[in-house]
Amino acid sequence: xxxxxxxxxxxxxxxxxxxxxxxxxxxxxxxxxxxxxxxxxxxxxxxxxxxxxxxxxxxxxxxxxxxxxxxxxxxxxxxxxxxxxxxxxxxxxxxxxxxxxxx
Numbered sequence: 001x002x003x004x005x006x007x008x009x010x011x012x013x014x015x016x017x018x019x020x021x022x023x024x025x026x027x028x029x030x031x032x033x034x035x036x037x038x039x040x041x042x043x044x045x046x047x048x049x050x051x052x053x054x055x056x057x058x059x060x061x062x063x064x065x066x067x068x069x070x071x072x073x074x075x076x077x078x079x080x081x082x083x084x085x086x087x088x089x090x091x092x093x094x095x096x097x098x099x100x101x102x103x
Contacts, residue, residue: 060097
């Protein structure tokens with residue numbers, strides 16, 4: 001399970017400045033989903049397990065996070081800092097639910 005949480009926490013795409021409260025652009029989520037699958041499979045997990053997990057994760061991230069929240073998490077990650085605790089907790093809940101669903 002730990003590798004799945006780590007894979008979900010790897011949104012790697014770069015973001016430009018965008019207005020607050022906007023949804024996360026679908027192409028950004030798609031790129032991060034692909035990064036999630038790559039990170040997951042690189043740890044020896046079958047793509048048949050990684051893909052549903054990552055699909056679920058980024059579908060929920062897109063539905064539950066604003067672009068501003070997502071950018072805050074990415075900014076913290078780029079600076080080698082922990083994202084805001086509320087984001088960590090929400091992401092962990094998504095990851096846990098998607099990991100259970102992907103099994």
